[in-house]
Amino acid sequence: MGVVADSTPVVSSPAAEVESPWRRVASEFVRSRLAVAGLVLLAIAVVLALAAPWLSPQNPYDLAQLDVMDSKLPPGASASATSRTYWLGTDDQGRDMLSGILYGLRISLTVGVTSTVIALAIGLALGLTAAYFGGWADAAIMRLADIQLSFPSILIALILLAILGQGVDKIIVALVTVQWAYYARTVRSAAMVERQKEYVEAARALALSRMRIVFRHLLPNCMPPLIVVATVQVAHAISLEATLSFLGLGLPITEPSLGLLIANGYQYLLSGKYWISFYPGVALLLTIVAINLVADQLRDILNPRLRK
Amino acid sequence: MLAYAIRRLGQSAFVLVVMSFLVFIGVFAIGNPVELLVNPQADQVERDRAAAALGLDQPLATQYGTFLKRAASGDLGRSFVYNVPAIRLILERLPATLELALAATFLAVLMGIPLGLYAGLKPDSPFARGIMAGSILGFSLPTFWVGLVLIMVFSVQLGWLPPNGRGETVEVLGVPVSFLTRDGLAHLVMPALNLALFKLSLLVRLTRAGTREAVLQDYVKFARAKGLPMRRVIGVHVLKNILVPIVTVIGLELGSVIAFAIVTESIFAWPGTGKLLIDSINQLDRPVIVAYLLVIVTIFIAINFLVDVVYSVLDPRVRPGTAAAH
16 A cells, blocks of 8 residues: 555556656645645745745844834835835834744744654654554553643643743744654554554565564555644644744744744734734745645545545 | 443543643752742742742652642642732633633534534535635634734724723622623624634534535435425434534533633733733743643543543443443
8 A cells, every 4th residue: 555565557658667656646746726836835935934044135133234213114115214115014123024024934934844853753763662562662652642632732832831931942842742642643553554464574574673674664654644744743833833932932032933923013913003913924824724735635645545 | 331430530530640740840840949939039048948948858759749739738829920829810710711712612613513514415515615615724724813813803993892801791600701791792702703713613524524424324315215304304313413523522622722712812811811821921920830730731631531421421332341442
């Protein structure tokens, strides 16, 4: 079923013996226009985030470049000293919102992806351990995951941040803590199914080492569901980080993510200065929706039950 | 049945002990407990006295025992900011949070089940597609941003609804509630809707999936073949069968609604426990943080316990023996 066992022959060209799994995923992915739109949107967001220092009109963290005279200008207003236009307006410190959003996107994506990768690695290791060794290790790891998943992630993250305090490293610790259990569960259930299969038995019969069986045979076949969970979790992590930062518990004010920008504009919302909160919110929303659209389509493609 | 409930109660007690231990470790053992528990403005003499009074020279196990004993008798320390017992602050704010959570759940059920039924009965109609697209959006939108947009539209632009506070309250059995006064209701609508949105999306999806499966079953075909009116088939045959999982989810999600109320309360300045928690974190009012965490964890464990027991009454398949497989 998985990557190794998939051997659908390509009918048209006899030269290509086996369709590569990546190509199959790609060809099925483009069938949904909505998913492609999501992927394009996500690609744009990633490029914007990576290129933020070169794209943004000003460095939003360099106080020398900020002009307090320009604070809280509406979108489209021009700067007092230069002829530059603030396309999305400015915040209370005279910071160009467009620049702030590009840098904020960079931080939000970095935190989301970093925490997901670390949580994936930890969850993978624990899930494989539980599935392969079973017994008390399995029981201990899975009970811990059960207990943790019975509490909402926001509550656990809040508890941790209340104890640890603010900072990029701390919020990553909190996000990893709330995420690892999802991966551990997913990889365990996938591995439990896979280890019953004949190729694992064959590998055992060949007297391959345990490490080799786990990492070269078991792991690649557990990847499809993990990829789906990881995609959903990146969106979840970004959303959670934004929420925590909005509540004032996530990132320090020196490195504003999108959530912190929204929080910063919140106090001016009631006086009608909507743009300080609204546009960072739109950027956050588009990023999350894009990731969810991609994840939805991946789930359909990689779900063996829906495969023809 | 009773045996199952008792065993489940044992599990709950175990989780409660584990969580209290984690909160204890987090607040008392990581970092300097004196810093955490003594007013930041206190001088050195006062700190030393506090350290001795707190029993910090004792071994960790003894400290934990003392902490548990005090917590069990309701003594979770005094708030630095308000100078009243922390537990009393939490209990005073709890009705507001519960009212908000229940109102949100009520809204989610009131809208989610009919919309989900419609989407399940006519999955290809444009309206049903609209509902499903809306539910994806409901999952994707961060709660706090929806709250901001609601305030922006209904308070700032249209001026229809008040942006913050709880409004006028009346006492029912000694508990102040908002939903019985016109002013209170106007204050309640937006926060409740904001908090309901995520659960609404969840309920729409659940109801739709259940309905789509149910209408293909033989008993529904038979009921229709008997010539029963569609209203009765849906209202009695379909709804009754999809309700068990839905009721379970509503129960389980009540806890998460209370947790997410932290966000909604902060946005709408709703004077509940969630806002108290955020304020306390910002003001370093540690005893209140600890009290909140222990109360909320207890509520959670109680809800999970009740839902599991009720579920096993409704659905005999999950009773003893098979409980482990579940």
